Amino acid sequence: MKTRRVAIIGVGHSKFGERQDVNVKELAFESIKEALNDAGVTPKDIPYLSVGSIGVWYEEPLPAVAIAEYSGMSGAGLYKVEAACATGSAAIHTAYSAIASGYVDLALVVGVEKMREVDTLTAMELMGRAGSYLWEFENFGLTFPGYYALYATAHMNRFGSTEEDLALVAVKAHGYGAMNPLAHLRREISVEDVLSSHVIAWPLKLYDCCPISDGSAAAVLASEEKVRELGIDTPVWITGIGMSSGTGTLSYREDYVGLEATVKASKQAYRMAGVTPSDVEVAEVHDCFTIAEILAYEDLGFCGKGEGHKLVREGQTEVGGKIPVNLDGGLKSKGHPIGATGVSMMVELTKQLREEVEPRSRQAPLKKYIALAHNVGGTGHYCYVTILRR
Amino acid sequence: MSEMPTIRSRKLEITYNIPISRTLKFWEGLKEGKIYASKCRKCGKLYFPPVADCGNCYSSDMDWVELSGEGEVEAFTHIIVRPVSFQEHPPYTVAIARLKEGVKALAWITGVKKKDVRIGMKVKLVPRITEDGRLTYEFKPMRE
Ligand SMILES: [Zn+2]
Numbered sequence: 001m002k003t004r005r006v007a008i009i010g011v012g013h014s015k016f017g018e019r020q021d022v023n024v025k026e027l028a029f030e031s032i033k034e035a036l037n038d039a040g041v042t043p044k045d046i047p048y049l050s051v052g053s054i055g056v057w058y059e060e061p062l063p064a065v066a067i068a069e070y071s072g073m074s075g076a077g078l079y080k081v082e083a084a085c086a087t088g089s090a091a092i093h094t095a096y097s098a099i100a101s102g103y104v105d106l107a108l109v110v111g112v113e114k115m116r117e118v119d120t121l122t123a124m125e126l127m128g129r130a131g132s133y134l135w136e137f138e139n140f141g142l143t144f145p146g147y148y149a150l151y152a153t154a155h156m157n158r159f160g161s162t163e164e165d166l167a168l169v170a171v172k173a174h175g176y177g178a179m180n181p182l183a184h185l186r187r188e189i190s191v192e193d194v195l196s197s198h199v200i201a202w203p204l205k206l207y208d209c210c211p212i213s214d215g216s217a218a219a220v221l222a223s224e225e226k227v228r229e230l231g232i233d234t235p236v237w238i239t240g241i242g243m244s245s246g247t248g249t250l251s252y253r254e255d256y257v258g259l260e261a262t263v264k265a266s267k268q269a270y271r272m273a274g275v276t277p278s279d280v281e282v283a284e285v286h287d288c289f290t291i292a293e294i295l296a297y298e299d300l301g302f303c304g305k306g307e308g309h310k311l312v313r314e315g316q317t318e319v320g321g322k323i324p325v326n327l328d329g330g331l332k333s334k335g336h337p338i339g340a341t342g343v344s345m346m347v348e349l350t351k352q353l354r355e356e357v358e359p360r361s362r363q364a365p366l367k368k369y370i371a372l373a374h375n376v377g378g379t380g381h382y383c384y385v386t387i388l389r390r
Numbered sequence: 391m392s393e394m395p396t397i398r399s400r401k402l403e404i405t406y407n408i409p410i411s412r413t414l415k416f417w418e419g420l421k422e423g424k425i426y427a428s429k430c431r432k433c434g435k436l437y438f439p440p441v442a443d444c445g446n447c448y449s450s451d452m453d454w455v456e457l458s459g460e461g462e463v464e465a466f467t468h469i470i471v472r473p474v475s476f477q478e479h480p481p482y483t484v485a486i487a488r489l490k491e492g493v494k495a496l497a498w499i500t501g502v503k504k505k506d507v508r509i510g511m512k513v514k515l516v517p518r519i520t521e522d523g524r525l526t527y528e529f530k531p532m533r534e
Contacts, residue, residue: 059399117396121471121472121473121474122473129473134408135496139527140484140498141472141479141482142496143471146469149467150484152467154464198470199468200471201471202468251438251439251493
């Protein structure tokens, strides 16, 4: 298939956290404005707007329309994308496809979520219902921490990972999150803090779980012709995208020690980009819960199956290690405004590849300039893996 | 929730009437103390939870097979922080077990202390009608 090259030419990112100072349109505007400025284009230049949002926790049922109107882009080709927690990556994928196919030369993607307009237990209910309503929520009240806890007990039982290993993932995330001014939870924590925090869904405790966050992130995508026309000096190319999915009903899955959707999506992405896992120099992985990061290391091929917890024990996923992961604090510390997360990963990796991350202690050392974003929806209900290269 | 000024939206309460006509045999079975899986008559695939249409071969000719309910736990969790509609329940333990027939089931496990729940433990899936009349099923530990 002959497709055109597509680059990220501008990025924007709001402060993540409890953002009851703004409504969804105002929150989206923050990152849209920054991304358009960064790319050097105006809202009138944008023919195609892809909005990633779940949107059951805030008042606007058609957020794409509301956001386009508020940001001066009514008239652009428009839709809302949903792929659970992988919504942001799916929104990027639609814009990528539109440009790669020659349909448009320029597109704006914004991921946004306002989750703090409802109370915490209602938010947990709305997420839990999204697993498999009839068979797993109606009578059994599964929550998302509960879903990942099932994977945690299976992984611990099979491979000997421990609650301390899970805690190490959280400690790492908070270490980098504390340095990231846009992160929701900006404080360092210890293994002891994690182990003594209250149980949410055993073995996962409060500090094993990402917070419920508001936030937005945006990216401007362009064709190679447009990159040249605009004179962009550091385009970041999307060189591989893989996408896959898994059953919603967990009991239909083969096992609970990995996400098949990640394995499939990453193989596609590596093949398309012509790289192997060892070429990746910085990664963003979907750490909605600590166990999810360990599963991601294994399923993405950063280590062998059942060795994910060893990677974190050895510090191999920190700056200076084999493959630095989640240097922005990850979902765990930066926050996980569901629709924004996948776009936020692209923003972080674009800055990493441009080597403009602040403070410098968060910057990954780069030689090949290859980065990977891994975004899971649900418990492997969806998965997108995107490979970027400067 | 927040000290920022906000406007409280109008309230909307939603419940869904979920159709069960095509899997009625399963729901009726629970009342009779039986747990049925559906089995595709064309390709032979066994489904639990049951389905009316086979996603494997696209046949809608399904047979109903009673399950023994006997299985072995593959994963579990104790859900302490519950969603808003489960607030009246005390914390509950959810397990996934592989049943003798090869399919897996996800349900609450009851009649066992939290600290005694283990991967590999033998359980039996049994029907239950809740106090408020909901048809469901749960795992009970099996004595070895
Ligand atoms: Zn069939």
